[in-house]
Amino acid sequence: MEQDRSWFDADLLDRFERYARVHTTSDPHSSTTPTTDRQFDLARMLEDELRALGVPDVMLDEHCNLVAKLPGTAAGGEPIGLMAHMDTAPDFSGEAVNPQIHYDYDGGPIALGEFVLDPSEYPMLSRYVGQTIVTTDGTTLLGADDKAGVAEIMSAVAYLIEHPRLPRPDLEIVFTPDEETGRGMETFPVDALRSAFCFTVDGTDEGSIEAECFTAWKATVTFTGYAIHPGSARGRLANAAAMASMYASLLPRSESPEATDERYGFYCLTEISGSIAQARLSVIVRDFDAQIVERRLAFLETLARTVEGAYPGGSVRVETVRQYLNMAEFLEPHPRVVERMMEAVRLTGIEPTLHSIRGGTDGARLGEKGIPAPNLFTGGQNLHGRYEWIALPAMVRASKSILNLVQLFASA
Ligand SMILES: [Zn+2]
Incomplete structure (x- = not known):
């Protein structure tokens, strides 16, 4: 897939930038679901894009849950879900996000308006010298949590549709509102899914897999x-x-x-x-x-x-x-799920690492509803604030990990 590197670079950068600009901050003080109507702005955009890509079955409900189904190309595979959330954290402004793209990053401090993103404070930056990274302009968060996850799933889906010969099982693509307020799963239409497993794409460091939470x-x-x-x-x-x-x-x-x-x-x-x-x-x-x-x-x-x-x-x-319950409980009877995630990451050329989340996820709540949902990295760093940033090669690896995972589930 090396020849497709530039396709992924361009597609992911374009998608991430567009999705990041949509104001989708959720609100913990609201009693409606979704907690903010503006989350529909991104949901409708994704609904249109999925239809334009040729995904035949796309449903957006009144609570802003978006569920799309892409039929498989391989007989005998297991249907799987791919999930990311559309809202951004209420902790910091997510309005008028203006992503700054730094091509060929020189390894030095990056000015974000009057603030500075300094590799001496955030050493992970040094890993991406010479690469493309995306930062905020210092006035808002970036929303890589979880627009990066949304973009990575969308790119993988677009690639699969352009390459119908790649074996894939039936896929269920799920974009949810209100992960950050913990309210999204309250109205989630679990019965609409057939997948036995769902992968949330809502983690951080490149290579990391989270299959356990509190x-x-x-x-x-x-x-x-x-x-x-x-x-x-x-x-x-x-x-x-x-x-x-x-x-x-x-x-x-x-x-x-x-x-x-x-x-x-x-x-x-x-x-x-x-x-x-x-x-x-x-x-x-x-x-x-x-x-x-x-x-x-x-x-x-x-x-x-x-x-x-x-x-x-x-x-x-x-x-x-x-x-909520520790999702490890639901994954334990199915060790192949995490094994395949590790393999999917390994196939992109890096070593996966397993982590435990000191908190909960929508995936944990989905597990309780009968669909275990471990979490894959997005590449996002310093989430929920003005120092948020993400490296493009990490996004490419996340998207390719999703593609690999899909192919691994194309046969039982
Ligand atoms: Zn998130």
Whole structure:
């Protein structure tokens, strides 16, 4: 495929630049789905482009879920899904994005208006000296998360359609809204998919594959006190606000987000409020290991009893809800899925690396709905801010990895 390098270079650069310019910031404070109507601007553009490429079955629903189906060319393959999200993070402006293309990057600091993207701070830049890289102009984020994923899937699809002799299974192309707000999967039409597996293209460093994420729970702890005039409270008052504060102080600091990394999970106090009569706090619990999560949830119950013991007359109630599960659970029975991802990356000439996500993805939520969905790199760096950048050769490798993956699934 070396002769197609320049085709991919041109096609990816053109697509990425166009998609990045569309303002698709999502909004965590909105209660609609999608959370912002502007996400339809990109969805409609992609809908038109997929139709123009000749994809016969393209559906965009009222919640901005775009599902397109491209029939396979090989008998006996397994249908697979390819997924990316269209929104960009609300953390930083995504309006009027003006991608800056730096051909033949010289390896030095890059001026982004009044800011500087410096390889001494971001050493990954040095890997791409002499290559084409794309940055922001310093005023917005770039939106490589996840417009790069969208472009990489679109280029692979365009290539497959131009090369019908390449064996491919039935493909389901999925572009979703609101990944960044965690709301996208709420309205996702899972029943529209036939694929047993779906690959999200929403990772970062070139070569990386993510097939594991946290198992996540949230606990809401409610403290009910006994309120009485403080002047005559001796031996009778139970102060709910003080109970909540004791509870929060007993959460182990050594198991907080700021004290952990790699495979260690944590408790994180995310909210606290209240008065003498009643108080409430929220704690999120994260770990890769389901048994450790269980133990942590049991510990939150133990803490409740401890605080009750210290405040006679008061009571503490812990309610827990599961947020998402470690996708490794769903992938474990199908080791060939990750093996084929590794092989697909290897075929592009680099060594794949396996990582665990210290968070969740839409893929994790899709796994719970019955379609395991590991995550492939996009090449995007410094996501969600003005220092975001991406190297074109990384995008080319991501797109070619998708092509390789498709061919590997063309036979069972
Ligand atoms: Zn993303």
